[in-house]
Amino acid sequence: MDYMKQERERGITITSAAITFGWKNHRINLIDTPGHVDFTIEVERSIRVLDGAVTILDGVSGVEAQTQTVWAQADKYGIPRIAYVNKMDRIGAGFGRTVKEMHHKLGTRPLVCQLPIMKKDSKGNGLFFGVVDLLDMQVLDWNKDPNGSIINKIPLTEKYPISELFEEAIKGRSSLIEALSEIDDQLLEIFLMNEDPMKVSVEEIKEALRRVTLNGKAVPVFCGASFKNVGVQPLMDAVIDYLPSPLDRPAPLATLSDKNLIEIPLKEKEKLCALAFKVIHDHKRGPMIFVRVYSGKIDNRMTLFNTNTRKKERVNKLLQMYANDVEEIPSITAGNIGVILGLKETRTGDTLIQINDSRQNLKLQSIDIPSPVFFYAVEPTSVSDEKPLEEALKNILREDPSLHVHVDSDSGQTLISGMGELHLEIIKDRLLTEFKVNAEMGKMRISYRETIIVEQLEHTFLYDRELMGKKQKAQVSLIITPLSENDKGIPEEGGNRIVIDIEDKIVNLNSDQQNETNDQNSLITKLDKEEIRDSLHSGILSALYRGPILGFPITGLHIKVHSLKLFGLESTKTAISACVSQAFSEAMKNGVPVLLEPLMDVQVEVPEEHLGNVLADLTGTRRGNILGLETSGQSIDYDHSIEIYTPPDPTYISSDENQGAIIKRIIKAHVPLSTLLGYSSSLRSLTGGTGSFSMRIHSFGIMSEDRAKSVINEMQGGY
Template sequence: MKRVFQNVRSVYINHTLLKFKSQTIINQRFYTTTIKEYSISKTRNIGIIAHIDGGKTTTTERMLHYAGFTRRIGDVDHGDTITDYMKQERERGISITSAAITFGWKNHRINLIDTPGHVDFTIEVERSIRVLDGAITILDGVSGVEAQTQTVWDQADKYGIPRIAYVNKMDRIGAGFGRTVKEMRYKLGTRPLVCQLPIMKKDSIGNNLFFGIVDLLDMQVLDWNNNPNGSIINKTILTEQYPISGLFEEAVKGRSHLVETLSEIDDQLLEIFLANEDPMKVPVDDIREALRRVTLSGKAVPVFCGASYKNIGVQPLMDAVVDFLPSPLDRSPPLATLSDKIIEIPLKEKEKLCAFAFKVIHDHKRGPMIFVRVYSGKIDNRMTLFNTSSRKRERVNKLLQMYANDVEEIPSISAGNIGVIVGLKETRTGDTLIQINDSRQDLKLQSIDIPSPVFFYSVEPTSISDEKPLEDALKNMLREDPSLHVHVDSDSGQTLISGMGELHLEIIKDRLLTEFKVNAEMGKMRISYRETITVEQLEHTCLYDRELMGKKQKAQISLMITPLSENDKGISEEGGNRIEIIIDDLNSEQQNETDNQNSLTKLDKIEIRDALHSGILSALYRGPILGFPITGLYIKVHSPKLFGLESTKTAISACASQALGEAMKNGAPALLEPLMDVEVEVPEEHLGDVLADLTGTRRGNILGLETSGQLIDYDHSIEIYAPPDSTYISSNEKQKVIEPKRIIKAHVPLSTLLGYSSSLRSLTGGTGSFNMRIHSFGIMSEDRAKSVITEIQGGY
């Protein structure tokens, strides 16, 4: 049954006319089945992205309340939010998985995804951004542009996602709107367009308090102080007589800058501006349309402000989503490969079906639930699909519209929409789905980049009866989380789980024990190292000749192996390696012999190539020193020799695997350790202690020092408007941040960063912060390698 909630949405009070009019809005869920009522042009597929603790979930809760979806506002601290529904999320007060929810606002349907901010769960941001049309970037008004903000901004840049920015927490002491706007320019490289001004009032002891917002488009003051839930907005025309000194003049300056900047980058508004001559006379609707055009083109980013926890500024942000972020029709058609050609997928419901699976979750009652974005055509209930990645038929059992962890069954998912399919057994993140009778069975949409795991631990069932539950639980979690890796060590027989970070694996461990109720023992968390060779070039030929189950298996291949250069590593594949397979050098006599003798097995060149590729991949997963994955190699497979019926696909694959294993042992193998890009932000007085710790104990290589808030070198011909705030002092028209922090950039081995968060707090009295992500794998020193080998061979 559809839920219908009554809620006061936005009540505007015009003090100049002294009139008050309340309106009760009836809101309901906006289902995918209502696509004809709410067309694609009125659909917004958006995400909320930010640094951890930026206020993403808090803002989402307010959106749901003001849209009439919830009766009360959830609180992250109380663990009762809609989108943070996992037990681990509510206990820790952070988002771990991306949550999708659909609601209506101003006759538009908004499909919103709330993403995590912690670096360990960056895959959740990556796969969400992959299918979104637009995004809200939330910035902490006190901390400004933080390290993970830059990471998620770069992810959005990669997919060309139009964005609007929302400076949150303007109610906090030390919040600086103007400073944050400037940081957007020089840290994110974007062109911010200030659309609102925060109104600050001094209290009885002189502190600046966040009172409300000036809308520069309408030149009106918005405040929420008459309603504790923020449902009622008081709206007043801003005039020179407004009681806060200088506010009107600053608003005029801000609106003038906004119109002039838009006129520089939008030709249509330029004509209107020249016709009016005065920026204050340019109509609001024309400014709004120009803002939408420059946002969709990625030329600029509208900036808004508020304090979501205090219920200030959220409704105008929702209006901005509708006004400035794209519908699916405003986005360029997605690209796909078809028969080695790049084609566009048109957004039409009557076209052939093309959908992208971007997320999988396991529900204990419903089984695997596949989140899909439909780019063309329509998915109907009970439809039979074809997975072009796994080459499997899939049957749709149910179609669902998600409301975080609540669902509603629907009959179809139309082009431009996001929904969930129940019943698909083989589909994983990054797979492309088409109809079973579609001839384009090699059609593939652009997939998702999966980062390499850097930590691992062992897991063992406590008894034989627990083996199957553990296996099933790991299978489900692997399907949910593509950044998680599981493999069995062939020497010890232990199951090893690899992940992105300490928190990532901590969550996995907790879910295994509490959610999946597996009885298992967990080993110590360790670094996931890599292995490679150090010789410049290695040639090796291998003859595989064995008898398996009474049948002769025989094949021969040759390999040439060289380490990849630093430039080549950027374009490597297969776990950081490049594999080239040449089978055209089968001489004609041998090929004829193979064709005659293999008449029963009918091995063609594609099957031979696939068998060789499979064997190489198998061998790459386990190096000769400690069994870590092999990386950084160019492997050329050539001169295969086949022996008739004895050269089965199994023999060819085993020969390739054995060849690489033997070659690695002769290539002076070496251990590699993960090197992290680290940014540490500390006050000036603690800089020396932190630098000494990084270069000494942690074996780091310092790349450079910066000052937080420092105006670094960028295109000074592009002027931006940033209003003054209390975190600035002015001198000769150049603004500098009071008490700036220093930012240390370094490459540091991951093994030395275990527990670094606690150490940094101790060194800086709790004032330091850091962010890290993997940069590369570097060769260990001989002493370090011996230490690691001794430690690991001593047992997991």
């Protein structure tokens, strides 16, 4: 499913890809998402539309730092999950160790449903060749088929060649039923009636596993080696058995214009409601809009209405995706995922309904888009390359909402902002190879922020200009205060809070404030309150986009518009917007503007022997603040009273579950992003390739004077 050239070159998933297939009379819509932190938007928008998830863990690495980030994203949307421990055929794989880490690091309750089977080779190493199904006590052996398509099923008895296997399976099945009985009342009754865990039927266990998975109380765990297709078929069965169908999920909520929440029932005969969750640009087909249909159905040639852009769009074709291959289909029905061709204006997060639907303000919950933290300048190599570059950026921007493009008003350069170094490297590569743009790329930079550090600023501004022969006039008063620590980190308005409190404070005056005649100028403005509020809001947003020091976005402010004077028909939407924008910019000059730098929440996992070098590096040149040290497998809050069953590693060859495991330490720190450029390479060299790290933005911190001067000199020296 990793079909992009860049994905195959780097061996990683960059963009989420969709595929639809059948399994045992069920239809499955699968989306493969990336694991790298730079492409977190791909995970966010996929999880937003999915009903269940399979979390794939590396049997050697266990629960990695980025797994915790993705797990938290799934928690946010309440997505039921099952877990699959992959790469069990590799040396050093530890199934029991990984299960234990799931409990400790993810704070979840893992339920072991399979045991890996190991055999010793001539050198005494354990070779993985199959699994024990703890529900029906069968050995599933793929040993006779190198492609993994044939499963040999053998009932597990005391006579099985690996003597310890039967005893461990009995222990595993008993532990599974006891754990289920603790969290599922229905199975508890069955368990108390039978007393013997081995008498509880397979169907009764499956039903209990489904119930606890759907309500998020536990996570069934399976294992395998996907490269050899070992363990894949039972995992697919588990998807059907334990993960929800669209009918098992709560009905999604949508808002109407009156802010009322309504449920969208999953019925094909209901009115259409669909969410566009991904856009990709195809050079032959044009924009391809991925949609999840929540109710009704989308038919070929149907006319749709986009409630976000307020525009109607016509469906040209409907497609079913198989990664980068397609199949044309007549309709996309409720509960399914598909692709629409022909939509010109639709973007990620837009809600689509039928053109004749009266609910034209209906909006599904949108998708959270994180703020970009890196940027670089891009310039066409010649005048003739300007249009192709503009077109390519427009297409890439539609595809990736976590990417920002804007033109610097001082230098005239086009700046591209993204989530990380790798993110922007991929964009740069795509512009040059896929879109064939002739352009020069500047050095990668940090996207800083600006704010002010005064207690309160109050400013009144009169806007009085003539534009295109028409007079434009308005007067606004506003108060600016820094946000308190408790209010910071607000995602809307770029980390600012905008309050427009003018309900009873709009004064309507004629042009000279004296003339009381009823001429055309003295007429009260025709704008309604909603239009006035929108104009004020957009004016402030445009001013917030560019700070007074280096033109970086402004953050961390509480802006309150508390008074507005209108001057008849001269107070147009443009006049109001320009007035509040200039009022804000002037007020900012009276404050004490400062530069802010992104502080990252960094988690570094390193072997004990390299701990000292990594700590010295973080606290030295990287100006990091160490928050804590933990031993891998002993992090985050979890319930110590819950006993988790974990089979020994390597299974049935040695009872020492720590054999082959390297004790790792986890460093948690806040580090300025500017010092983390190229950190992955540095960490590799410091730890001999054994260290790993993840980071996400924590906050924006005020720069020291010396650091701010250095940044200003660097930035003003040109991009």
